[in-house]
Amino acid sequence: MPPQRATLLQVAQRAGVSRSTASFVLAGRHADMRISEDARQRVLRAAQELDYRPNLMARSLRTKVTRTVALVSDTLASDPYAGAAIHGSLAAAVAHGHLLFIGETEGNPLVEEKLISDFLDRQVDAFIYASMFTRYVRLPRLLRDRPVVLLNCLTRAAPAHHAFIPDEHEAGVTAARTLLDAGHRGGIHLVGNASERVFAARERLAGIGSAGARLAAPIECEWWPESAYEAVSRALRDGLAPRALICLNDRIALGAYQALRAAGRTIPDEVSVISFDDSDLAAWLRPQLTSISLPHYQLGWQAVEALLGPASEPAVHRLPMPVRLRASIGKAPFE
Structure with missing residues (x-):
């Protein structure tokens, strides 16, 4: 059977004060109630000795x-x-x-x-x-x-x-400016499904556009590695020669990495890649992936x-x- 928890009355009795005085001290109201320092210390010492814990359920009811x-x-x-x-x-x-x-x-x-x-x-x-x-x-x-x-x-x-x-819109601006600052002006492709129904995709795409980046034909895929791998592989087989990829999340970037590697394209020497989310995946990839962090x-x-x-x-x-x-x-x- 669990031990009985100490009561406020027991704390007051051990400290030699009234129950109300003990209550005021433990509630931090000793100053406005003009309780002496000696009484306050006795109450605190008694509460510690008895391992007193307030009954939060009773307090919430009051x-x-x-x-x-x-x-x-x-x-x-x-x-x-x-x-x-x-x-x-x-x-x-x-x-x-x-x-x-x-x-x-x-x-x-x-x-x-x-x-x-x-x-x-x-x-x-x-x-x-x-x-x-x-x-x-x-x-x-x-x-x-x-x-x-x-x-x-x-x-x-x-x-x-x-x-x-x-701030997904500003994240799109950041992605575009990061590539522009590296000298990329053409051959930039968005990888993913930038559906109007997806808030993040819509905002990121608008931000990329407002930063002045000219996007080439998008590489459409679901936001998942297998779909991205298949879409990027197909685009490369059809003769696409991207200079930079903006992947709508790190999972897409994983699939894009695999497709580029399978096609003999090197990152970042031949193709630069930037992504969104900054999940653990970004630091695990080789080379490590530049990604825009979600501030969870x-x-x-x-x-x-x-x-x-x-x-x-x-x-x-x-x-x-x-x-x-x-x-x-x-x-x-x-x-």
Whole structure:
């Protein structure tokens, strides 16, 4: 049978003070209640000797504050590339003295409604509503009147809540400028499916265009190594002679690397390659891949900071995506 936890009354009795005095000391209110330093020290010593821990459940029933935050996502928590967003959220929650609950819906609206209802039954103070892929969402009905921040997603309406997303447009600008700075002016091909329906692809492509890079014919493929390998291999067999490839993610870059190597094309001497995401894969490839980093950790941290920090006007916050320069970009040959 577990040992009985010490009560506030026992702490007060050992310290020789009233229960209310012990409560004020342990709540940090000794100064405004004019409690002597001697009494404060006796209370603190008694609490330590008895290994006293406050009953948080009882406190939450009194105050209606549980110091808990719930992160509700589709598949964010189980994705290895986005786990840093969870770490950032956890770190910020701990810094504010809060616990973070995490729940996944796998995109099922019935599971989502049940999950949010369960969190509300547990009197969670606030919510982070998160998405694996940056996209527009419709906030669930149960969250519309609750303290909530959007993580890696946003709504089409005027912001009613803070939303934190990667600055994908500026990332496209960075990709283009990185190649332009290396002297590449032609023979630049986008590899991937730049569908208008995919927020990241649409924003990255717009950024590339606004930086002044002239793209040659795209190499269409799914955002996966096998598809990229087949598409790039086919393009090379058909006579394509790219000088640079902008891959829409690191998985595509992996497939492109394999296709170029199989065709006897060297990176970066003959073909420069730049990508997005800066996953672990980028540093494992040889030569190491220059990639533009998704700020997952910062997204998680900033979302919790906005939720638990000082109140401010709701806005969409686009977080920078820094380029990680490695060995996959070479100087363009003199033309």
